[in-house]
Amino acid sequence: MQRLISALASNNGKARIPALKFKEGEITKTATSNVEKGTVLAKGFFPWKPQSQDPQEGVVYLKACSKAGKVTEEQIRKQLKKLKPYKAPGPDGILNIVLTKMLTC
Numbered sequence: 001m002q003r004l005i006s007a008l009a010s011n012n013g014k015a016r017i018p019a020l021k022f023k024e025g026e027i028t029k030t031a032t033s034n035v036e037k038g039t040v041l042a043k044g045f046f047p048w049k050p051q052s053q054d055p056q057e058g059v060v061y062l063k064a065c066s067k068a069g070k071v072t073e074e075q076i077r078k079q080l081k082k083l084k085p086y087k088a089p090g091p092d093g094i095l096n097i098v099l100t101k102m103l104t105c
Contacts, residue, residue, distance in 0.1 A: 077103060
């Protein structure tokens with residue numbers, strides 16, 4: 001790794017990313033310029049969403065739960081007290097420390 005970082009830049013850029021091999025269909029290609037490498041990395045890390053969000057045929061979905069009880073404020077407080085404050089946030093992006101500090105407000 002040290003050799004890669006300390007080597008002279010061949011394309012006048014500061015980033016030292018080696019040539020990337022990728023497939024386009026059945027053809028294997030090599031990305032050598034920074035623009036090509038950026039495009040390949042972007043496609044790999046951020047793929048496009050599927051075109052259709054329609055339910056798939058032949059899949060059996062469960063019925064919606066109709067017997068779920070009402071969530072009380074006390075139940076929410078109890079769960080918030082169990083949170084570890086410095087863990088990674090959930091899908092909503094709200095940090096646990098923020099949620100736990102809200103209990104004292």
